[in-house]
Amino acid sequence: MHAHLSRTRHVSRGFTLIELMITVAVLAVLVAIAAPSFREILESQRMRAAAFDLMADLTLARNEALKRGNIPAPVTLTPASANWVEGWSMTVGTEVLSQRNKVGSGVTLIGPATLTFDRNGRVSNTTDVTRFSLTNTSGKRKRCISLDPSGRPKSSTTECPA
Secondary structure, three states, rough: OOOOOOOOOOOOOOOHHHHHHHHHHHHHHHHHHHHHHHHHHHHHHHHHHHHHHHHHHEEEEEEEEHHHHHOOOEEEEHHHHHOOHHHHEEEEEEEEEEEEEOOOEEEEOOOOOOOOOOOOEEEEOOOOOOEEEEEEEOOEEEEEEEOOOOOOOOEEEEOOOO
């Protein structure tokens, strides 16, 4: 009598615990490498959005001043809570034309106490260039928005001159 000596083969399906642990470890290393870059991308995007919003409102304020022309009240941009980071409002006399909320976290925005456009679209009470300085938390990224006395805003990816 011969005993049946055939061995049954077990086919393994799925992952072993060791394979799963190695995959998770590799994924953790990749995430650790990518996280700082992703954070910088988010900060850069927040700063770009803040600069875009400010440029849009500066252009709108100037155009509104030109459009209203003979109305004696100038168009004024005023920071919320004396801080541009907290947002700003655009007014003509007592009429509020628009309001912006707080800029994205990680963005510093410094500018004049108020900014007024006269009926010719010029920045009132100055013959100098008016500047807004934007920086991110790390200070690596900088933007400068400047207005010449004619009131035209220009944006650059450099630090504002002193």
